[in-house]
Amino acid sequence: MIELKNITKTYTNNNLSLQVLKGITFSIEDGEFVAIMGPSGSGKSTLMHIIGALDTPTSGQYLLDGHDVSTLAEDELARIRKTKIGFVFQAFNLLPRATVLRNASLPLMYAGVPKEERDDRAKKALLAAGLLESHFMHLSNQLSGGQMQRVAIARALVNNPSLILADEPTGNLDSKTGNVVLGTFQKLNREGHTIVLITHERDVAEHAQRIIFLRDGVIESDDRSHVQRKQSYDNA
Amino acid sequence: MSSKKYRANFLIVWGRIIAHAGQNMWRNASLALVTITILVLSLISVNALLAVRAATTAAVTAVNKQVDLSLFFEPAAPEKTITDIVAYLQAVPNVTSVEYTNPDQALAAFRARHANNDEILKSLDVLGENPLGALVVVHAGSAGDYPAIISLVQAQPWNTLIQQRSFEDKTQIASRVELLTSRARTGSIVLAILFSLIAIMIIFNTVRVAIYTQRDEIAIKKLVGATNGFIRAPFFVEGFVYVVIACAVVIGLLAATARVVDPFLGPLFSDGGFSLHTLFFAAPYELLVAETIIVLLLTWITSAFAMRRYLRT
Helix, strand or coil, rough: EEEEEEEEEEEEECCEEEEEEEEEEEEEEECEEEECCCCCCHHHHHHHHHCCCCCCCCCCEEECCEEEECCCCCHHHHHHHHHHHHEEEECCCCCCCCCCHHHEEEEEEEHCCCCCHHHHHHHHHHHHCCCCCHCCCCCCCHHHHHHHHHHHHHHHHHCCCEEEEECCCCCCCCCCHHHHHHHHHCCCCCCCCCCEHHHHHHHCCCCCCCEECCCCCEEEECCCCHHHHHHHHCCC | CCHHHHHHHHHHHHHHHHHHHHHHHHHHHHHHHHHHHHHHHHHHHHHHHHHHHHHHHHHHHHHHHHHHEEEECCCCHHHHHHHHHHHHHHHCCCCEEEEECCCCHHHHHHHHCCCCHHHHHHHHCCCCCCCCCCCEEEEEEHHHHHHHHHHHHCCCHHHHHHHEEEEEEHHHHHHHHHHHHHHHHHHHHHHHHHHHHHHHHHHHHHHHHHHHHHHHHHHHHHHHHHHHHHHHHHHHHHHHHHHHHHHHHHHHHHHHHHHHHHHHHHHHHCCCCCCCCHHHCCCCCHHHHHHHHHHHHHHHHHHHHHHHHHCCC
């Protein structure tokens, strides 16, 4: 489903070039739960931007569901984000002056879905993300961190995307709430969603089936040993 | 996509764009007010300069109309020759009209002019014959055309029949007014450019401030799939609303000014050559329509430049 072939990314500023990604190659199958891990400056955020169609690589090829995303223009990238990718961020990235329901339905609005259907699908996504119905009409800035992240997860789910990208989703949460959020990702993964989790914390990455470790713009390891352990855990 | 679904989608998208624009204006009401005020001030300045320019042009035309070349012919000059001269002069380029007064008409006019002066009338009676010759008055398009016409007349064989020529020399006044007009024109262009630049800079910064205050929201909207067009569109709608409001205010102010000032301009331009109402509100209102379109385009182009930075992913 996701295929990256020899991806590089170089930033140039005042004739000064900095290669952040140096030939990244890997693929992620449908239904996988993958953590991309690495220390600060390893290139994981840049990689997330490319996987999330927020940026394009300097060279290499990125195929999402068989479509080459690496050479698309701005508006085509926006269409990919709208239809195929759901984002969850550390800072939640919710509209503070909008209600929970409106935040969750935002991607549907840009997809041109009528209001009634929008609200219906947003409510279902919010319930699936574990948010109580009594919170739906609250402003997003009236919620706790954990609740805000659930709204963000609902927003990521609402379009039924092929891929959910989570960038340090527990970074602003206490460990208990963080575990609840990670549990939600595991539940979504069991339901068939493909999840890519970006983190620098080993214990967060441990929730995934597979951990890709980045260092200095290259893949240092691609550990699939968690798959077996997770399957046993899930079966249990 | 079926046409019905496409239409529904189009309406939803435009409904959201207009709602966003309204929301932005409401949230940044003071900024919107400043932008509209600046647009109004700029438009008033440009229109004031246009009015000054039109008034000075009308003044030059009025002065030019008062300049003429009078040719007094010998009393003995044959009428047929003079009518031929009139026909010749009418065909000269830049001559707008030629008035011919024959000796009898000239005498009648003279008598009428001096009806209260017994001495002059008695003198005419003593002479027993008409001492006045024919009079030909030549009007040209502008004061600058007269020297060439005078040279042309002097070069003609019938020049000897001319007893006296008088050139109502208002050219000095005309050239002064013309100089004033030319300076006013240059000044108006410079000031119009200056005001337009100020308006552009203010609109640019207004949009930038508006978009800066919404940068986080814009980033979020882009993340969830909003295209750059969808982000830009509310700002263009806002620009359109600002321009429409500003133009409506300016039209109202111009109408009120014309109503107050035109009665005072009437006596100055007795031939009806200039009025603010005619300048601004003569159908098909091309000046106001052109101003609105230009300001709208400038606002949109400026907004597009102001947004560029914040629309990069």
